[in-house]
Amino acid sequence: MRFNLDMPAWKWPFYIMRHPFEGFEDLRWKKAYNMKVALVIVAALFIVSVCSELMTGFLHNYSDVKIFNIVPIVIRTIVIFFTWVIGNWALCTLFDGEGTMKNICVNTAYALVPYIIGQAINIILSNCLIKGESAFITFVSYVTILWTGVLLISGMKTVHQYSIPKTIVFMLITLLAMVVILILLVLLVSLFQQVYVFVYSIYTELLYRFSNLEPTALIFIFIGVIVALFAIVIAAYTAFEKHQIAKERKKLNS
Amino acid sequence: MPSIKRIAVRVTAAAMAAATLMTSVAYADEPYTGYNYDWWGDPVPSQNGYVVDKVYTGADMGVGALSEPSDMFFSDNEDLFIADTSYKPTNGTDTAKGRIVVTDSKFNLKYTVESLDLSGIQDWLDYKQSELNTGVLSQADYNKITNTSFNGPTGVFVDVDTDDGTETIYVADNANDRVVAFEIDEINDDQYKTAVGKVTTVYTRPPSNMYDSSVTFNPSKVLVDAAKNVYVCIKSITKGAVVFSKEGDFNGYFGANRVEATGEVLLNAFWKLIFSREQAKRMRRSVPVEISNFDIDSDNFIYTVTESKSAETDILKKLNSAGTNIYTNLGYSDYTFGDALTKWYRGQTYSSQITDIDVDANGTINLLDLKTGRVFQYDDECNLLFIFGGIGQQKGTFNIVNAVESLGDRVYVLDGRKCSVTVFKQTEFGAIVHQAMDLFNRGKYEEARGPWEEVIRRDSNYWFAYIGLGNAYLNEGDYETAMKYFYYNSRSGYNDAFKSWRMNFIRDNFTLFAVIILVLLAAIYFISVWRGKVRAKRNAERERLFKEQNKGRED
Known part of the structure; x- marks a missing residue:
C-alpha cells in the first residue's frame, strides 16, 4: 500500500513512529526535517516529565513530592537532549557521518515520541490502577522505551548513512562524549565561580582598605579601575601599532 | 456620681491588672522540643507526650548521695530497686563497692543492701573450696565469687514468686564475676535501713569446656523468666545472653544478633568459597555485635537492644522462647529505632545508641538513647509514639543515661552522672494518644x-x-x-x-461505561468504513489519471 508522503510536518513523527525503518528514509528522501516540530516534541518531553513527577497517582509515585525541584527535570530532559545532539554531531562528523546538526536534532526528537506517549499513558494508568496491577504500568514503560530505542538506532543510522553495528558503536561513544561535555560544562561553571570569587575578594579587600568610603562609591571606583586598566592596555596596543606602522613607513621610505 | 473619665481610668486599670495576672501564670517550658517522624521519615515538631514531674536524688530518698548508679528495676510489688554501682561502704574492704537501694514507688526508702550472707549455701561453698584445693579455681577467683559484699553491681532484677510471693533479688555483680540471688529477712534500724542479703544461689563462670576461658565473665545485666531461668548479659560475649537454670547450671546462649551484611563480610564469604580450610582458618572471623541490655514482658517475651554505634540491624529484638525475633522477618525490611538520621555536627557523628529498654504491662516499649539522652516510646507494633528527654543540665535532660523504667503512666530515667532519677509524667495529649493507640491495636x-x-x-x-x-x-x-x-x-x-x-x-456507573464503550466501538467502525470508501475513491481516481497519462504512450 502506497502512502501519500505529501503530509503536513506535524504528521511526520507519527508516521515515523508507525514505520521505524522506512519512515526515516522517507523523511530523508522528502527532506522534510522540521525544526519547529522537533522543538515542540522536546518541550512535550519536558512537560510530560514534570507531569509524571506531579500527577502520577500516589500508589505508584515514588518520587519525593515534598520538595518539587524543576532543575533536575530540565537537566534530565532538555540539557541531556541537546548534549546528545551536539555530542553525536561532533563525533559523527569526524567519522563520515552525513547528518547535519539540524537533521540529528530532528531525528532524535522524532524518535522520542513513543516514550512521551508511554509516559502520558502511564500517568493516566497510575491514577486508575491499584498496587497489585502495577505490572501494566511497567509493561507500557518497557515497551515504549524499547520502541524509542529502536527508533533512535534507526534514525541515527539513516541520518549518518551508517550500518547498524557502526550506528550502535557510535551511539555508545556518543554517551561518553556527552559525559565529557557535561564534565567540561561543570568545570567551566566552577571556573567562572572562581573568577567571581577572585573579583569579590578584591572588592572586599578594597572595602577594608578604604572603610571610610561608601560601598556604592567603591563599586564605581572598582569599575573605574578596571576600565582604566582596559584603557591603558588598549592605548599601549594602539601606540605599539602606530610604532609598527611608522617603522614600516620608514623602511618603505628609505 | 463618678465622672466618665474616672470610670475609664478604672476600667483601664482593671484591664491592666487582669493582663498582668494572666501573664504571671506560671508557665514552665520543657528543656526539649517534642518531635515525631512523618511518612517521609523527616522529623516534624510535635506536642510533648511526657513532661518532667520531679527529679529525685539519693538525698531525697534518704540514702545519702548515689554514686554512678547504673541500673534500676520496678518489681511486681511496685518497689524501685537501684543498683548504686560505685558507692563505697564506710567500713568496707577494698573489694567492697556498691549497694542496692530499695524504695517504694513514692521514693520512700525501704532498705539498702550492702553485704551478703553466704551461710545458707554451705554445700556450694564446700564444693568451691574443693575446686580451689584441686586447682580448678584460682585463689583470686575464689575470693571474688565468695565475696560477702558487692563489687560494682551493674544490674538488678527482682523476681516475685507467683505462688508464695517471696521476693528474690538478682544482682549482676560485675567485678566479682558472678550473679547472686538473695532474699531479705530482716531490716536493721540504722540510718540507711541496711539489710543483709541471704544468698540462695550464685551463678558463676561456666566450666571451661563450655565457656571460652579467654573470655571474661563480667555480668552487666540480669533477667529471670517465668521458669526461673537466669539470663545474664555480658558485654564481652557476642553469642547472646548466657542462660543458667534455676540451680545455677549453664544452659547455653540465647538471642544472638545476626552478622550484619557489610561489604567485608560479603567479601569474606566469597573468599571462603575459594580458600582451603587452612587459609580460611586464618581469616578474620565475622562476629555479630553483642546485645547490651534486655527486658522481659508479662508474656515472657524477651526484648534485647544493641548499643553499638555502627550496628544498624537488630537494634531491638522481640524474642520468643525459641530465640526467634518477631520484629523482623516481615518480608520486606527491618524496623528502624531511635533517631532515623545519622547527623554529623562539629566533628562528631550523632547516631542513636540504644542503651536500655523497658516494656510496660500494655506492651509499650521505651528505648533509651545514650547519645542523645532521649527516650523513644513505641507501641507494641513498633509505631513511634513519643520522643522526649535530651542532653543538658536542666530538669528533664541528662548527662549519661543508664536505665529507663515505667510504672503506670510515668516513665523513670536514671542518670549515672547526675546520680538522680527523673520522673516523667504523661501529658493530656499523651493520654489521648495512648488511649487511641490502645483501641487501634485492639482493632476497635x-x-x-x-x-x-x-x-x-x-x-x-x-x-x-x-x-x-x-x-x-x-x-x-x-x-x-x-x-x-x-x-x-x-x-x-x-x-x-x-x-x-x-x-x-x-x-x-456501569450503564454509563457500557454506553460510552458501545458508542466508541460504533464510532470506530463507522469511521473505518468511511475512510475505506474515501481511500477506494482516491485510488480509483489515481488509477484513472495514471491510465489517462499513459494513454498516449501505448499508442
Whole structure:
C-alpha cells in the first residue's frame, strides 16, 4: 500500500513512529526535517516529565513530592537532549557521518515520541490502577522505551548513512562524549565561580582598605579601575601599532 | 456620681491588672522540643507526650548521695530497686563497692543492701573450696565469687514468686564475676535501713569446656523468666545472653544478633568459597555485635537492644522462647529505632545508641538513647509514639543515661552522672494518644476515631493519627474519606481504600461505561468504513489519471 508522503510536518513523527525503518528514509528522501516540530516534541518531553513527577497517582509515585525541584527535570530532559545532539554531531562528523546538526536534532526528537506517549499513558494508568496491577504500568514503560530505542538506532543510522553495528558503536561513544561535555560544562561553571570569587575578594579587600568610603562609591571606583586598566592596555596596543606602522613607513621610505 | 473619665481610668486599670495576672501564670517550658517522624521519615515538631514531674536524688530518698548508679528495676510489688554501682561502704574492704537501694514507688526508702550472707549455701561453698584445693579455681577467683559484699553491681532484677510471693533479688555483680540471688529477712534500724542479703544461689563462670576461658565473665545485666531461668548479659560475649537454670547450671546462649551484611563480610564469604580450610582458618572471623541490655514482658517475651554505634540491624529484638525475633522477618525490611538520621555536627557523628529498654504491662516499649539522652516510646507494633528527654543540665535532660523504667503512666530515667532519677509524667495529649493507640491495636477502629480526631486537633503533625482515622473510615465503608486520610500517610491503606472505591465507582456507573464503550466501538467502525470508501475513491481516481497519462504512450 502506497502512502501519500505529501503530509503536513506535524504528521511526520507519527508516521515515523508507525514505520521505524522506512519512515526515516522517507523523511530523508522528502527532506522534510522540521525544526519547529522537533522543538515542540522536546518541550512535550519536558512537560510530560514534570507531569509524571506531579500527577502520577500516589500508589505508584515514588518520587519525593515534598520538595518539587524543576532543575533536575530540565537537566534530565532538555540539557541531556541537546548534549546528545551536539555530542553525536561532533563525533559523527569526524567519522563520515552525513547528518547535519539540524537533521540529528530532528531525528532524535522524532524518535522520542513513543516514550512521551508511554509516559502520558502511564500517568493516566497510575491514577486508575491499584498496587497489585502495577505490572501494566511497567509493561507500557518497557515497551515504549524499547520502541524509542529502536527508533533512535534507526534514525541515527539513516541520518549518518551508517550500518547498524557502526550506528550502535557510535551511539555508545556518543554517551561518553556527552559525559565529557557535561564534565567540561561543570568545570567551566566552577571556573567562572572562581573568577567571581577572585573579583569579590578584591572588592572586599578594597572595602577594608578604604572603610571610610561608601560601598556604592567603591563599586564605581572598582569599575573605574578596571576600565582604566582596559584603557591603558588598549592605548599601549594602539601606540605599539602606530610604532609598527611608522617603522614600516620608514623602511618603505628609505 | 463618678465622672466618665474616672470610670475609664478604672476600667483601664482593671484591664491592666487582669493582663498582668494572666501573664504571671506560671508557665514552665520543657528543656526539649517534642518531635515525631512523618511518612517521609523527616522529623516534624510535635506536642510533648511526657513532661518532667520531679527529679529525685539519693538525698531525697534518704540514702545519702548515689554514686554512678547504673541500673534500676520496678518489681511486681511496685518497689524501685537501684543498683548504686560505685558507692563505697564506710567500713568496707577494698573489694567492697556498691549497694542496692530499695524504695517504694513514692521514693520512700525501704532498705539498702550492702553485704551478703553466704551461710545458707554451705554445700556450694564446700564444693568451691574443693575446686580451689584441686586447682580448678584460682585463689583470686575464689575470693571474688565468695565475696560477702558487692563489687560494682551493674544490674538488678527482682523476681516475685507467683505462688508464695517471696521476693528474690538478682544482682549482676560485675567485678566479682558472678550473679547472686538473695532474699531479705530482716531490716536493721540504722540510718540507711541496711539489710543483709541471704544468698540462695550464685551463678558463676561456666566450666571451661563450655565457656571460652579467654573470655571474661563480667555480668552487666540480669533477667529471670517465668521458669526461673537466669539470663545474664555480658558485654564481652557476642553469642547472646548466657542462660543458667534455676540451680545455677549453664544452659547455653540465647538471642544472638545476626552478622550484619557489610561489604567485608560479603567479601569474606566469597573468599571462603575459594580458600582451603587452612587459609580460611586464618581469616578474620565475622562476629555479630553483642546485645547490651534486655527486658522481659508479662508474656515472657524477651526484648534485647544493641548499643553499638555502627550496628544498624537488630537494634531491638522481640524474642520468643525459641530465640526467634518477631520484629523482623516481615518480608520486606527491618524496623528502624531511635533517631532515623545519622547527623554529623562539629566533628562528631550523632547516631542513636540504644542503651536500655523497658516494656510496660500494655506492651509499650521505651528505648533509651545514650547519645542523645532521649527516650523513644513505641507501641507494641513498633509505631513511634513519643520522643522526649535530651542532653543538658536542666530538669528533664541528662548527662549519661543508664536505665529507663515505667510504672503506670510515668516513665523513670536514671542518670549515672547526675546520680538522680527523673520522673516523667504523661501529658493530656499523651493520654489521648495512648488511649487511641490502645483501641487501634485492639482493632476497635471506630471507637478510636474520637481520640484520633482529638489528636489531630491538638497536633496536626501527628502522623499515625491519620492512619488511625483512615482505618476508621475504611472500616465504616466511607472509602473516599479514608483515601483522603491515607493520602501521603499510608500506601497500603490507600491501596485498600482505593480498590474498594474503584469497585463501587464502576458498579454504580456501569450503564454509563457500557454506553460510552458501545458508542466508541460504533464510532470506530463507522469511521473505518468511511475512510475505506474515501481511500477506494482516491485510488480509483489515481488509477484513472495514471491510465489517462499513459494513454498516449501505448499508442
